[in-house]
Each structure stands twice: as structure tokens, then as C-alpha cells.
Amino acid sequence: MKIVNPAKAGSLESNDIFIMVFPNEKGIEIELESIVIKQFGKKIRKVIEDTLKELEVENVKVIAKDRGALDYTIKARVETAIRRAM
Template identity: 55%
Template sequence: MRVTRTAKAGTLESNDIFIMVSPSEAEGVTLELQSIVLAQFGRQIRETILRTVAARGVTQISILAQDRGALDYTIEARVETALDRALAEPGVIL
């Protein structure tokens, strides 16, 4: 599955993560991650995002993630919401 619309979730507040998903030209998932804890948690944040995307069956997507120290449940929630918004029927606002 691929997303056909751009959608966002989250904020740039401390302890939150901002996720923007958008259609991708190429097959696969591209993820650009910025984080204030990149050295310590970059690997784990990346895994959480990719796992959440895969769980929704999305295989073609471009993701920008700007992390301010979010915990895993926040990351999952923000990614899921961004995907919900990107995959919603036209005219439905989530």
C-alpha cells in the first residue's frame, strides 16, 4: 500500500515528535529522522517508526520525523495518526 496524500501529526514540543508523511515516487519507505537524542536513541526511534508503518501495510511512503525526545508510545501514536490522515477517504478530516 502507498499513501497518496501528505499528512502531519505531532508537534515540536519537548517530549513529542512531529511526523509528516507524503507520497513517494519510489517503491519502499524513506525516513528522514532528526532527533535531540539521535546518538542514544536514533536506532530505536527509527525501528519504532518503521515497525508502525509496516504494521499498517504501507510499503511506499516518504516520512519526515522531527523528534524532541518522545517515548515509544508517543512515536507510535503520532505515526499512526499521520497515516490515518494520509489514508483517510477524501473529504474526511481526522
Template identity: 60%
Template sequence: MEIKQTAIAGTVESSDIMITLVPNETQGIEISLDSSVEKQFGKQIRKVIQDTLALLKIESVKVVAVDKGALDCTIQARTIAAAYRASGEESYDWKEISTWSV
């Protein structure tokens, strides 16, 4: 999947995460994380984002994540939603996506 435009999913409410995806002019994935629980869970949050992007076959993107204590399933859902918005793809198979586990 190719990221064609900037897209956002999520909020900065408690127990949520706001994921912003921006096209990256260089190859690779860059993750910027702002989290109230970064010291305890920063590695796991980054891993869930990275793994979700890998499942979507995204190889080049800048990610800005503002976390307010989201669970892994919320992080994954917000990343998927932002990715589809940023790619411009209009159809997706939520049944297939729901079987993914990160």
C-alpha cells in the same frame, strides 16, 4: 494502506515528535530523522516508525520525523495518526490498534 496525500501529526514541543508522511513515487520507505537524542536513540526511533508502518501495511512513503525526546508509544501514536490522515481513510478500529506492540 496507501499514502495518498501529505499529512502531519504531532508537535515540536518537548517530549513529542512531529511525523510528516509524504507519498513516495518510488517503492520503499525513506525515513529522515532530526532528533536531539539521535545518537542515543536514533535506531530505536527509526525502528518504531518502520514497525508501525509495517503493521499498517504501508510499503511506500517518505517520512520526516522531528523528535524532541518522544517515548516509543508517542512515536507510534503520531505515526498511526499521520498515516490515517494521509490515506484519507475515515474509519479505524482504535481497539485493534491499541493491542499493537512495537
């Protein structure tokens, strides 16, 4: 899938994650902010990367602001943002 426009999904409410995606030339870049970055930063990043791989996205800049979202929420928000960006 190719990212054409900036798009977003999610919100900044507790337990959610706010995802913004932008077209990119330099592969996959993820900027993550999280209230539990020290405990789960790596895991959150992996969920985002795996979701992007499943959607066959190779070039995208992802800005993620996490407020304690669980895996399925992260996956859903990333997928929604990507689909909106096509």
C-alpha cells in the same frame, strides 16, 4: 494502506515527535532528526518502521522531528499521520 496526500501529526513541543508523511514511489524513506539521535536514533527509526509495517504501508516518505518522544508517542503520531494521509 496507500498514502494519497501529505499529512502530519504531533508537534515540536518537548517530549513529542513531529511527523510529516508524503506519498512516495521509492518504498519507505525515513528522514529523522532528534535531540537524542546519537543515543536513540536507531531505536526511534525501528519504532517508525515497525508501525509502518503494522499498517501495511510500503511506499511513504516520513520526515520525523523528534524532541524526546517515548515509543508509544512515536507509534501514535506515525499512525495518526498515516491515517490522515489516506
